[in-house]
Amino acid sequence: MSKVTLQKEKDQEDLRKFGYIQELNRSMNLFTNFAIAFSLISPLTGISVLYDYGIQYSGLAGVPLLPIVGIFQFLVAFSLSEIAAIYPVAGGVYKWTTILSNKTLGWFSGMAAIIGWSACGIGVAYGLTQFLLSLFHIRFASDLMILTIMGVLLFSYSIMNLCGMQLVKWFCHASVMIHIVGILLIASLLFIFGQSTTDLSLESQVLSMDNWPGLLSTVLLCHWVFTGFDASANVSEESLNPSSSVPLGIMLSVVISYVLGNLFLLSLGYATGDVSQIAASHQPGIFYVISQVLGPIVSKYLFLIILVAMFICGLAKQTLIVRMIYALSRDNALPKANVLKVVSPTYEVPTYSVIVAGAIILFASIFTVMLPSDPLPLLIAVSALGICLSHAITIASSFKHLIRYDRRQFRHKPLSIVARAIAILWLSVICIIVGFFNIWGVLVVTALLGVLSIYYFVVLKNDPGYESNIALSEEDLIRIEKLRRN
Numbered sequence: 001m002s003k004v005t006l007q008k009e010k011d012q013e014d015l016r017k018f019g020y021i022q023e024l025n026r027s028m029n030l031f032t033n034f035a036i037a038f039s040l041i042s043p044l045t046g047i048s049v050l051y052d053y054g055i056q057y058s059g060l061a062g063v064p065l066l067p068i069v070g071i072f073q074f075l076v077a078f079s080l081s082e083i084a085a086i087y088p089v090a091g092g093v094y095k096w097t098t099i100l101s102n103k104t105l106g107w108f109s110g111m112a113a114i115i116g117w118s119a120c121g122i123g124v125a126y127g128l129t130q131f132l133l134s135l136f137h138i139r140f141a142s143d144l145m146i147l148t149i150m151g152v153l154l155f156s157y158s159i160m161n162l163c164g165m166q167l168v169k170w171f172c173h174a175s176v177m178i179h180i181v182g183i184l185l186i187a188s189l190l191f192i193f194g195q196s197t198t199d200l201s202l203e204s205q206v207l208s209m210d211n212w213p214g215l216l217s218t219v220l221l222c223h224w225v226f227t228g229f230d231a232s233a234n235v236s237e238e239s240l241n242p243s244s245s246v247p248l249g250i251m252l253s254v255v256i257s258y259v260l261g262n263l264f265l266l267s268l269g270y271a272t273g274d275v276s277q278i279a280a281s282h283q284p285g286i287f288y289v290i291s292q293v294l295g296p297i298v299s300k301y302l303f304l305i306i307l308v309a310m311f312i313c314g315l316a317k318q319t320l321i322v323r324m325i326y327a328l329s330r331d332n333a334l335p336k337a338n339v340l341k342v343v344s345p346t347y348e349v350p351t352y353s354v355i356v357a358g359a360i361i362l363f364a365s366i367f368t369v370m371l372p373s374d375p376l377p378l379l380i381a382v383s384a385l386g387i388c389l390s391h392a393i394t395i396a397s398s399f400k401h402l403i404r405y406d407r408r409q410f411r412h413k414p415l416s417i418v419a420r421a422i423a424i425l426w427l428s429v430i431c432i433i434v435g436f437f438n439i440w441g442v443l444v445v446t447a448l449l450g451v452l453s454i455y456y457f458v459v460l461k462n463d464p465g466y467e468s469n470i471a472l473s474e475e476d477l478i479r480i481e482k483l484r485r486n
Contacts, residue, residue, distance in 0.1 A: 007240050015237060018089050020330070025165055025348035028239040032169050033232050033249035039175040040228035040320060041253055042313035043261030044182060048306050049127035050221045051268065052285040053377070055275045058214035062222055063269035064202040065215070069222035070258045072426040077229045077254040079395045079420040081247035084233040088242030091327025092233040093394040101397035103466070104456070107333055109393040111452050114324055115445060116386020120227070121317040121361050122368055123379035125150045128310045134283045135303060143369050150365050153311070157318040158358035164347035165238060168319055175312040182305040183260045186290065187267035189302075194271030194293050213436070220433045224380055225261055227387055229253045231316060234323040321357045326350040332465045335455075381441025385434045389445075392427040395420050 012022040028036075054062035080093075089095045093113050098106025129149045133141050160167050199205070206215060232249035236242040239249075268286065271293045272278075281288040286306070291299040329340035329350075344351045368375045398420060435442050460466055 035172040037232040037253035040316035044309040045313040046225035073226040081250040088236040113390035120383035190267040190271040325353040381438035
């Protein structure tokens with residue numbers, strides 16, 4: 001019997017200890033787990049979409065702010081990775097909070113995450129649509145044209161997810177290479193041929209500025225660049241040896257995104273001349289900067305690299321949402337859960353969860369495109385608030401139990417506690433900035449959670465079929481640790 005087969009049997013046995021049977025296709029190694037999270041973070045996507053907004057809010061202040069924000073995001077990722085190592089089940093923050101705290105808090109954490117990731121998925125699809133329109137020099141597209149392009153993108157994501165994880169894995173593997181080669185190529189060319197003399201230091205771009213509202217908004221944008229690492233956790237039940245591969249996948253995705261993202265943004269800042277000309281160019285800022293430095297022919301090939309990375313990023317985001325819907329539905333925590341939790345025996349994916357995830361994003365996209373103003377700031381606010389709330393609730397819940405970390409992987413427990421405390425404070429700061437940056441985002445998230453709370457307290461909480469696990473006892477935690485060591 002091969003080592004892979006033995007590992008699969010052990011992982012399936014571990015999963016049964018959490019009350020679930022193996023339904024999804026468990027075939028991901030560490031690289032694939034990392035690739036999915038990295039593809040979802042996608043520094044090429046985040047920086048490309050948000051570059052114009054950063055210029056608008058605070059000029060090039062995002063260049064020195066991004067590495068600082070990335071450190072705090074690293075602490076969030078580190079805190080979640082420790083929890084993921086002990087609870088390697090699909091659903092991520094939903095299941096972790098449920099186990100560490102209670103069903104109510106876990107359900108709302110999951111709902112906040114779905115709201116946040118849905119807004120994030122819409123934002124990527126909208127940004128990619130705008131880039132495609134710009135590439136074909138279409139300046140005044142109708143709402144119907146924008147919705148059609150977004151619909152085609154979202155439909156293609158659903159089809160690929162329905163076909164099983166093999167296709168998604170292939171795209172995410174390609175995304176890793178596209179990011180590494182693409183960023184190194186673009187950055188090298190911009191550093192060689194760019195002629196900017198702008199001082200990009202922290203003192204010059206941040207400390208000397210009086211535009212604190214703009215700087216805070218830029219901090220929020222930088223935070224958005226480094227979200228998505230918990231995708232590794234949502235595919236835990238499709239990963240081999242998830243207690244090891246998932247936390248490592250989370251941390252690797254953040255570290256490599258940090259290095260490549262800062263290199264990419266630094267090269268753009270170096271090559272950017274007069275920032276006032278970007279708005280007058282009537283094209284995405286990143287397109288303008290690259291084309292001004294490298295010319296129209298070379299820049300078109302580089303734009304294609306960015307567009308492909310954005311496309312795969314959208315695919316990875318929808319994959320994450322599907323896994324969260326599946327995790328909630330198999331606990332009978334959603335309407336029509338008996339349908340949503342059905343897994344295709346042929347492709348080993350939750351078929352109806354894929355369809356519902358695509359429908360939710362497409363339906364929400366219609367309202368987004370119909371907004372009278374640019375929808376991206378609202379989408380950024382909603383996604384940041386939903387994701388931060390879910391992360392903060394989960395990490396705060398971990399303080400209820402002194403989680404017994406595996407000493408082979410995490411040797412500095414006091415450091416872990418400090419990291420979690422700082423992570424919660426950081427996530428709270430981001431939530432406050434969201435309120436300052438876009439109050440409509442707060443209202444949207446509040447309204448959605450308010451409507452969902454009616455369903456939860458009136459219908460779900462009194463439903464005897466709601467089977468989600470309750471908080472684990474100290475004995476349960478010891479049992480799980482022994483299980484992992486054996």
